[in-house]
Amino acid sequence: MQWSQEEEETAKGKAAENSLIRVQPELQAKYEREASRYWNEFYKIHKNHFFKDRKWLFVEFPEIIPEGKSDRCRKAITENLRCTGLLEDNHLCEDNSAPKVSSVLSACYDNSAADEQIVKSTGKQFPGGDSSYRILEVGCGAGNSVFPILEVIRHHPGVFLYCCDFASEAVELIKSHPLIDSSRCFAFVHDVCDDASPYPFPDGSLDVILLIFVLSSVHPDRIQGVVNGLARLLKPGGMILFRDYGRYDASQLRFKKGRCLSENFYVRGDGTRAYFFTKDEIHSIFSSAGLTEVQNLLDRRLQVNRKKKVKIHRVWIQGKFQKQGELTQE
Template structure:
């Protein structure tokens, strides 16, 4: 039976003891003063133009081209998540059996495979807009069919219940994913996720904040690299 209410997203007290970023406020502020106005000028030029709608309409093609060019070499494996999010994936008294995880926007597996290496008892659903990204996941030496359900999906308009049993997921991860889609579609993604997550399940996301250290660094890369402005990676400024 399906739940009648959206699941709550509790944060356990143990989360307060997790690793905290080491970048100082002074460093972030200095970087922001030097580079952020330029980045904003660039974004202001793009905002509202036809290019945004064009890239959103053709997102599958552009992301597929991105992964065909860079394969699994662009995004580094996110081993830090083992430390940051351990309390959500480790076995406990509440979830003593295998936990089910759903990674939205898995790319070539830079989050998926480090988590599986750290927590061997996970079962992971993983989806991405790019067919080539999913092919990279399935061709990875660490891919196991009995532990990973990898599939192509546009979570903004495709029903996830066609691929995942309703209310069966313990933890959903969105790592630098929401910033890669239009804000107009974010609510649709979360509503889609609501249909597959268990009541009292967890939705974990990691992303940019305006002017934070990671975003400023990415802007600097984009604005100083001709390759970053290539037609095959229009959303790079939105991802890690």
């Protein structure tokens, strides 16, 4: 939806008002230093009711599916998952009779090895090392993306999923889930802001990296370094798929005075943090990491709670960024 000039000015005014009083520097340092503790506490509290299945992923990001398999599948998914609204970062399908993604895709895959991505062997032993197509989700949380992806890739041999989070509670939630199969998925604790912390796979080994509502929780001064590091993990032709909070989203405007850390960067009552992006910022961040912009769009939605008769303006940024070069086949 398009905002009127009045709505735009009102949003800017609210954001300016709630940023007048900044959090004290010593508290800001504490939120940065103890970020993993706050997220661990978050998952301890919400572990029984936080999970929301992101089946919309395959509509918004069909690139998750290996090339050569996806065209017919993408059409089937789009036709069958009739999602008409969003709740936070999740689509809600109003038609509950729509088939599961797995049932739609099972007819699309023929498991032909000729259609799989072929990559050069690194000569190193690592989880998923013998797979031809590798996906990483950074900031996997409770598995909102992990389990829909696992449900799909079980029909496609050669695909391996890595998922990481710097909250150990989140990773344990995923590891304890009955859908986890160590032959197809590896979950691990990792802090993307820590350059000295190694990944369990070499640089240049990933086809897709998912960044879904992750960068917003990183201090703005460290975001560029995070994206630079992730870009090194991609194969030539690999992609980062991104979705996060946009500037003047309802969640930004709800912050009270005294919760602002720096411009457009806030701390919630539970100690977790959120930054709100513009398209220009996202373009600059990913371009500076050497990636080519394939998509960078502003997604504005009007959510209506009919029961409470409340209208909420949501704003997201969604992007797709590709590493230069072509995959070689042998």
